[in-house]
Amino acid sequence: MPIETSGSAVAADSVPPGIQVPFLIRGANFSPDGKYCPDIELDLTITEEKYYGTQCKYWSRIQQPRMDLVRRWRADGMSDDIIKSALRERGFKFKKIDEKDKMVVSRNGKTFEILTAISGSPQAADAILAECDNFDELAKRFVDGRFIGTTKQNQNGYVGLDGREPVFPVARQPASVPTSGDNADYGDSEEDFADIPL
Numbered sequence: 001m002p003i004e005t006s007g008s009a010v011a012a013d014s015v016p017p018g019i020q021v022p023f024l025i026r027g028a029n030f031s032p033d034g035k036y037c038p039d040i041e042l043d044l045t046i047t048e049e050k051y052y053g054t055q056c057k058y059w060s061r062i063q064q065p066r067m068d069l070v071r072r073w074r075a076d077g078m079s080d081d082i083i084k085s086a087l088r089e090r091g092f093k094f095k096k097i098d099e100k101d102k103m104v105v106s107r108n109g110k111t112f113e114i115l116t117a118i119s120g121s122p123q124a125a126d127a128i129l130a131e132c133d134n135f136d137e138l139a140k141r142f143v144d145g146r147f148i149g150t151t152k153q154n155q156n157g158y159v160g161l162d163g164r165e166p167v168f169p170v171a172r173q174p175a176s177v178p179t180s181g182d183n184a185d186y187g188d189s190e191e192d193f194a195d196i197p198l
Helices: 063-077 079-088 110-119 122-131 135-142
Strands: 020-031 037-046 055-061 147-152 160-161
Touching: 020 135, 037 135, 055 110, 055 160, 063 079, 110 122, 110 135, 110 147, 122 135
Parallel strands: none
Antiparallel strands: 020 037, 020 147, 037 055, 147 160
């Protein structure tokens, strides 16, 4: 059994904000009662050699169609009576505005974007979602995933993933192309191009 490690190989405040680096998802846990909303807490490690081992957390939101509106409108200072009226105008049915709401993964959200990056395509992300019976199962599918993201620093100097910036898949090694002579065989099958990112 390997000996466990902790901490970073470099000081966390030595990672500048605004740079793109590869992240490894070491762990993921679903929390239906996150600080602001349901989320999947991701334990991330930067794998780029210069910042190797720098660890951080990212809370990837799970959407709640009605409650997301309630939280946003309350933050804007709207009263509950106005919120109730606005929700009913949008076709929501409820007894209390704070009652339990369904949870979904929006294709416009960061959770789906990260899932797409680690799986390789939106279709692969949809296939993973179709295979999962609950959000705990979904969280497990994030573990060992890799993606490229942008760093940020909070007011205390801790590094993190900037959730406002896009994430990308880690580039795969392109297939090698023969270079000897004019008659080099560049291949005609899909397998010859299987490792070239599209």
